[in-house]
Amino acid sequence: MKIPVIKEIFNANDQVAAENRAIFKQDELFVINLMASPGAGKTSLILSTVSKLPETVRPGVIEGDIASSIDADKIASQNIPVVQINTGGTCHLDAPMIRSALPHLPLNNLDLLFIENVGNLVCPAGFDLGANLAVVVASVSEGHDKPYKYPGIFATADAVILNKSDLIEVFEFDMDFFRRGVEMVNATVPIFPLSCRTGLGLEAWVKWLLEKMRNRDS
Amino acid sequence: MKIPVIKEIFNANDQVAAENRAIFKQDELFVINLMASPGAGKTSLILSTVSKLPETVRPGVIEGDIASSIDADKIASQNIPVVQINTGGTCHLDAPMIRSALPHLPLNNLDLLFIENVGNLVCPAGFDLGANLAVVVASVSEGHDKPYKYPGIFATADAVILNKSDLIEVFEFDMDFFRRGVEMVNATVPIFPLSCRTGLGLEAWVKWLLEKMRNRDS
Numbered sequence: 463m464k465i466p467v468i469k470e471i472f473n474a475n476d477q478v479a480a481e482n483r484a485i486f487k488q489d490e491l492f493v494i495n496l497m498a499s500p501g502a503g504k505t506s507l508i509l510s511t512v513s514k515l516p517e518t519v520r521p522g523v524i525e526g527d528i529a530s531s532i533d534a535d536k537i538a539s540q541n542i543p544v545v546q547i548n549t550g551g552t553c554h555l556d557a558p559m560i561r562s563a564l565p566h567l568p569l570n571n572l573d574l575l576f577i578e579n580v581g582n583l584v585c586p587a588g589f590d591l592g593a594n595l596a597v598v599v600a601s602v603s604e605g606h607d608k609p610y611k612y613p614g615i616f617a618t619a620d621a622v623i624l625n626k627s628d629l630i631e632v633f634e635f636d637m638d639f640f641r642r643g644v645e646m647v648n649a650t651v652p653i654f655p656l657s658c659r660t661g662l663g664l665e666a667w668v669k670w671l672l673e674k675m676r677n678r679d680s
Numbered sequence: 681m682k683i684p685v686i687k688e689i690f691n692a693n694d695q696v697a698a699e700n701r702a703i704f705k706q707d708e709l710f711v712i713n714l715m716a717s718p719g720a721g722k723t724s725l726i727l728s729t730v731s732k733l734p735e736t737v738r739p740g741v742i743e744g745d746i747a748s749s750i751d752a753d754k755i756a757s758q759n760i761p762v763v764q765i766n767t768g769g770t771c772h773l774d775a776p777m778i779r780s781a782l783p784h785l786p787l788n789n790l791d792l793l794f795i796e797n798v799g800n801l802v803c804p805a806g807f808d809l810g811a812n813l814a815v816v817v818a819s820v821s822e823g824h825d826k827p828y829k830y831p832g833i834f835a836t837a838d839a840v841i842l843n844k845s846d847l848i849e850v851f852e853f854d855m856d857f858f859r860r861g862v863e864m865v866n867a868t869v870p871i872f873p874l875s876c877r878t879g880l881g882l883e884a885w886v887k888w889l890l891e892k893m894r895n896r897d898s
Contacts, residue, residue, distance in 0.1 A: 499718040500801050500830060501822025528802060530828040551832055553771060553802035581829070582802055583718050584746060584771035603821035603844070604719025610748040611799070612718060614769055626821070629850070 475589055478557035482564075482592025489569045492675045493577065495591050497615055498599035499608075500581030503625040505533045506658035507599055508576045509540060514668040515574070519675070522572040524563050526555040526580045533578060543567055554585035557592055574675065583612040594678060595620045595671075602626040606636045609643030617647040620674075621654065623667065628657040693807055696775035700782075700810025707787045710893045711795065713809050715833055716817035717826075718799030721843040723751045724876035725817055726794045727758060732886040733792070737893070740790040742781045744773040744798045751796060761785055772803035775810055792893065801826065805833040812896060813838045813889075820844040824854045827861030835865040838892075839872065841885065846875040 486493050496504045505525075512521045523544040525534040534546035545563040547555065560577060567575070577593060579586040598619040600608050603626050609616045616622065622644055630637065637655070644653060652670060656663030704711050714722045723743075730739045741762040743752040752764035763781040765773065778795060785793070795811060797804040816837040818826050821844050827834045834840065840862055848855065855873070862871060870888060874881030 499799070499822075500826055501717060501819075527829050529831050530825070532825050532828055551802070551806075553800070580802065581717070582771070582800060584769070584798065584800055585803070588769075601719075601821070603819070604717075607748070607750050608718055610750055611745050613747050632847070632850070 475557045478561055479590035479592040482557055482560055485564065485569070486575070486592060486594070489572075491569060491572055491575050492595075492678060493575045493591075493593040494595045494597055494671075495577050495579060495586075495593035496597050496599060497579045497583075497586045497619075498581060499583050499601070499604055502581070502599045502601040502604065503658050504578045504581070504599050505536055507623060507625060508537065508578065510656075510658040510661070510664055511576075511668055511671070512540070512542060514664055516672075519573045519672070520571060521574045521576065522567050522569075524555075524560060524567070524575065524577045526559070526578055528552075528580060543572065549580060553580055553582050554589050555579050555591060556589045560591050583608065583615050587615040587618050595674060597621045597623060599623045599625055600640075602629050602633050602635045605633070606640040607643070609640065609647065613643075613647045616644050616651075619648060619651050621652050621667075621670065622648075624653060624655040625658055627655040628660045628662055630655075693775045696779055697808035697810040700775055700778055703782065703787070704793070704810060704812070707790075709787060709790055709793050710813075710896060711793045711809075711811040712813045712815055712889075713795050713797060713804075713811035714815050714817060715797045715801075715804045715837075716799060717801050717819070717822055720799070720817045720819040720822065721876050722796045722799070722817050723754055725841060725843060726755065726796065728876040728879070728882055729794075729886055729889070730758070730760060732882055734890075737791045737890070738789060740785050740787075740793045742773075742778060742785070742793065742795045744777070744796055746770075746798060761790065767798060771798055771800050772807055773797050773809060774807045778809050801830040801833050805836045813892060815839045815841060817841045817843055818858075820847050820851050820853045823851070824858040825861070827858065827865065831861075831865040834862050834869075837866060837869050839870050839885075839888070840866075842871060842873040843876055845873040846878045846880055848873075 537544040545566045654667040749764045755762040763784045872885040
């Protein structure tokens with residue numbers, strides 16, 4: 463008899479992801495799974511996005527890191543409800559980790575939940591968390607070849623953010639090459655060049671996000 | 681009967697890593713396992729380091745990526761012997777992958793082999809490849825909190841490179857905070873701030889590396 467160990471693990475995650483999705487739907491909570499390299503600016507994107515939201519959209523955050531509560535401390539300092547998950551050594555979040563974090567958040571008083579995944583362009587792509595959107599944050603300082611080297615995570619994205627876009631000239635970043643790489647694996651995904659540092663480009667991203675939230679059930 | 685599956689996998693890797701190490705020793709080849717986030721500048725560090733080596737030190741490279749041969753093409757364009765490993769979806773190199781690459785390199789005509797691992801600050805730390813040195817490349821644009829968030833990989837390093845150091849002011853990078861984070865998990869590891877773009881700080885790193893190569897057997 464063949465024992466399907468690997469398949470079983472993935473089914474367990476997908477089962478819990480489906481349960482998370484049902485909880486989010488019942489609580490009318492819109493959820494974003496934010497994935498990126500270490501240091502691309504996931505936390506900065508959360509804080510910048512929140513600063514542009516209408517007051518009627520109440521945000522919350524789940525922070526995923528191997529260790530430390532540095533990012534959660536930054537979020538909490540802005541009076542945003544936040545839970546820190548320390549994975550120990552695990553290179554991605556999974557649906558059961560998200561499930562275990564939910565009782566620590568005031569779900570009834572939230573409209574938009576950001577899940578900041580562990581900084582990693584490989585492993586997080588394989589694990590459904592139950593989110594409405596998968597958003598990949600790339601950054602100009604990482605170089606324009608990332609979609610070619612890490613196609614899997616760009617293939618899963620519902621939106622691609624290109625952070626640190628104020629430094630395109632400093633890093634001689636080739637936007638056309640980057641865009642072609644993304645389109646090669648994900649032909650229609652929107653790409654939002656922006657800079658959390660200067661505020662450049664934030665409006666277009668937030669407008670698109672609010673539109674997605676309005677149309678979630680249609 | 682309990683079947684120790686996980687342990688067996690790690691033993692298999694360690695077994696092949698030991699065999700790699702014996703091959704490297706026999707061929708008098710000094711080997712560096714280069715680990716970093718995506719876009720920290722591993723390939724740039726290889727090319728910059730090679731440009732500062734004495735002519736008697738003949739370099740070779742094994743490139744590890746999920747997909748593409750972008751980095752190998754850059755190396756080959758400088759007439760450096762290179763093999764590209766595409767891992768498919770695997771988030772790190774392992775010792776058997778290195779073993780399978782060795783027949784494609786002129787080992788007898790090489791003195792220094794760079795292994796550029798998959799861009800990832802988590803997974804590569806767990807896999808011995810048989811190298812003489814583990815070198816972690818951090819970069820200023822990733823931010824000064826990386827040692828706190830990814831302590832495991834900094835703990836395994838024999839040297840830490842801090843690339844893009846010409847941009848310390850642009851990114852408001854706190855060097856003391858970074859250094860304290862590294863020292864918390866690896867008290868005596870040398871840290872080399874440098875810039876592959878400007879050449880700043882390269883001499884100190886190359887001098888240290890050549891010293892390590894001379895003393896490898898002492």
